[in-house]
Amino acid sequence: xxxxxxxxxxxxxxxxxxxxxxxxxxxxxxxxxxxxxxxxxxxxxxxxxxxxxxxxxxxxxxxxxxxxxxxxxxxxxxxxxxxxxxxxxxxxxxxxxxxxxxxxxxxxxxxxxxxxxxxxxxxxxxxxxxxxxxxxxxxxxxxxxxxxxxxxxxxxxxxxxxxxxxxxxxxxxxx
Ligand SMILES: [Zn+2]
Numbered sequence: 001x002x003x004x005x006x007x008x009x010x011x012x013x014x015x016x017x018x019x020x021x022x023x024x025x026x027x028x029x030x031x032x033x034x035x036x037x038x039x040x041x042x043x044x045x046x047x048x049x050x051x052x053x054x055x056x057x058x059x060x061x062x063x064x065x066x067x068x069x070x071x072x073x074x075x076x077x078x079x080x081x082x083x084x085x086x087x088x089x090x091x092x093x094x095x096x097x098x099x100x101x102x103x104x105x106x107x108x109x110x111x112x113x114x115x116x117x118x119x120x121x122x123x124x125x126x127x128x129x130x131x132x133x134x135x136x137x138x139x140x141x142x143x144x145x146x147x148x149x150x151x152x153x154x155x156x157x158x159x160x161x162x163x164x165x166x167x168x169x170x171x172x173x174x175x
Contacts, residue, residue, distance in 0.1 A: 042123045048094040048142035059093065062167045067093045067144035070136075075110025078166025083112070087173040094142035095170065096121060099162070105154060111147065112164050115157040122146065137162060144168060 050058075055068050065071045075081075080089070084106075089099040098121045099114045107113035120140060127136040127148065137146045146168045153161035 042120050042140055044120070044123075044140060046139075046141055046143040050142075055093070060167075063092050066165045066167045067091075067139075067142075067146075070145040072147075073111070073165045073167050078111060080112040080166040080169055080171060081110060082106075083171070085171070085173055087171055089114075089164075090170045090172060091139040091142060091144055091146070092168055092170045093139060093144040096139055096141040098122065098139065098146070098169070099164070101174075103157075107153075107161055107163070109161070109163060112166055112169065113153070114162040114164065115153045115160055117162055124149070137164065139168075 052068065056064055059067060062073065066073060084101070084104060086101050088097055088101070089104075089112075090096060091098055097118050099117060103114045103116040105113055105115060117137075122137050123140045123143075125136040125138060127134045134148045134150070137149050138144060139146055145165075147162065147164035150161045150163060151159060153159050
């Protein structure tokens with residue numbers, strides 16, 4: 001009888017162990033993908049809509065090339081790359097608040113890097129250009145191309161790296 005009981009106990013313990021491991025794994029998976037799940041939910045259409053000629057009037061050539069033609073500035077050339085003042089980063093096209101300097105970090109990748117973004121400030125598009133699979137980051141308000149987001153950011157934060165073109169941003173210092 002004792003033998004049967006101990007077999008039952010071992011059997012239950014084994015399944016508890018398997019269950020806890022699988023729960024732990026699913027928690028890790030969902031937390032690392034949490035940001036991406038939120039990303040896909042932002043389907044609100046942009047509210048700032050202008051013609052190409054109108055954008056050319058309000059943007060300099062480099063910002064137009066990036067925001068409206070989805071180009072990328074050369075690495076290590078942008079004015080906010082090695083820039084760590086306290087303040088807020090706005091979309092250069094529509095002045096929507098996008099990133100806080102509190103989430104900016106030195107990734108050494110050659111572009112301004114942030115580990116988080118203001119809620120619902122951007123939307124995400126699968127980008128298969130240049131033979132790569134990346135997630136493009138666009139301003140939710142004006143649909144301007146900002147950069148890309150990668151999953152190699154600081155692990156003690158969100159684990160994300162928003163790799164953003166300086167020319168798509170406008171910095172405003174905290175007074
Ligand atoms: Zn914008």
